[in-house]
Amino acid sequence: MTERESAAFTYGSYLKVDELLALQQPRSDEHDEILFIIIHQVYELWFREVLHELDRVVRLLDSADREAGARAQHSLKRVLTILKVLVAQVDILETMTPLEFLTFRDRLAAASGFQSDQFRQVEFMLGLKSRAAITRFDEGTRARIGLEARWAAPTIWDAFLHYLKREGYEVPEDQLTRDVTAPIEPSPGVQEVLVRIYRTDPRNSELCERLVDLDEGIQEWRYRHIKMVERTIGRKPGTGGSSGAEYLKSTLSRPAFPDLWEIRASF
Numbered sequence: 001m002t003e004r005e006s007a008a009f010t011y012g013s014y015l016k017v018d019e020l021l022a023l024q025q026p027r028s029d030e031h032d033e034i035l036f037i038i039i040h041q042v043y044e045l046w047f048r049e050v051l052h053e054l055d056r057v058v059r060l061l062d063s064a065d066r067e068a069g070a071r072a073q074h075s076l077k078r079v080l081t082i083l084k085v086l087v088a089q090v091d092i093l094e095t096m097t098p099l100e101f102l103t104f105r106d107r108l109a110a111a112s113g114f115q116s117d118q119f120r121q122v123e124f125m126l127g128l129k130s131r132a133a134i135t136r137f138d139e140g141t142r143a144r145i146g147l148e149a150r151w152a153a154p155t156i157w158d159a160f161l162h163y164l165k166r167e168g169y170e171v172p173e174d175q176l177t178r179d180v181t182a183p184i185e186p187s188p189g190v191q192e193v194l195v196r197i198y199r200t201d202p203r204n205s206e207l208c209e210r211l212v213d214l215d216e217g218i219q220e221w222r223y224r225h226i227k228m229v230e231r232t233i234g235r236k237p238g239t240g241g242s243s244g245a246e247y248l249k250s251t252l253s254r255p256a257f258p259d260l261w262e263i264r265a266s267f
């Protein structure tokens, strides 16, 4: 960078603050709409960072790095801290009353968080994949390309099982070669391995706990989102066309990593 270029390089130009502040474009003159937009945009930025970190976790667990477990835990810790912020942010939007939301809700038309491709990408990485979530987006779009790539890619769970194999555990072969697009089903053979880890291997049992934290953290967000929906629109259907809170409740207690929950009863 020349001296001139470096003098012109500022906080604003680096972070593109002018461009960033031009991205909030309310469709009404209602006071609360800007909050609604900012909250959602901030969520999308955090989703981007979460995906960035989870990609690193998968890369590490899939690598021959001898410290992969410790490094993956480090990134998971960051994701978990972000998840706490994502849950806490719900409080801010809950300061908006149902009547305040109604002042601009009709301007949202069919737009809904249901169409957040980055949220679906996070779900895909956790093994919660659905073809319908992909075909909702036009071919060639950023969203479609991202989802297609994650549809075919191993989930965090698959990378974790390969890591355990490299750590010397007898992970059942059918689990190591499973179809990565299929839902993650409980496996008694994997559960046996996990119970052994919890009993004898504190280092890897910590990693297991961080995966449970991740699974629980997402469920915690889902729960808070449902409560926010209930207090803001009650039993009304969503702008995205679902039954609203009723539909959201059906997604609530679907764990991403069932084996890590199943084993709790065997101690």
Ligand code: HEM
Residues within 6 Å of the ligand: 039, 040, 043, 044, 093, 101, 112, 113, 114, 115, 116, 119, 225, 228, 229, 232, 233, 237, 238, 239, 240, 241, 242, 243, 244, 245, 247, 248, 251
């Ligand atoms: C007043 C606030 C909010 C209300 C009333 C609301 C309402 C809803 C409803 C009813 C759904 C179900 C789909 C539909 O029919 O639209 C939904 C889904 C969703 N919303 Fe919200 N939402 C709010 C805020 C947020 C925020 C701040 C985010 C952050 C990104 C968000 C992200 C999502 C996501 C990711 C889904 C899909 C969940 C799934 O399919 O499991 N929502 N929302």
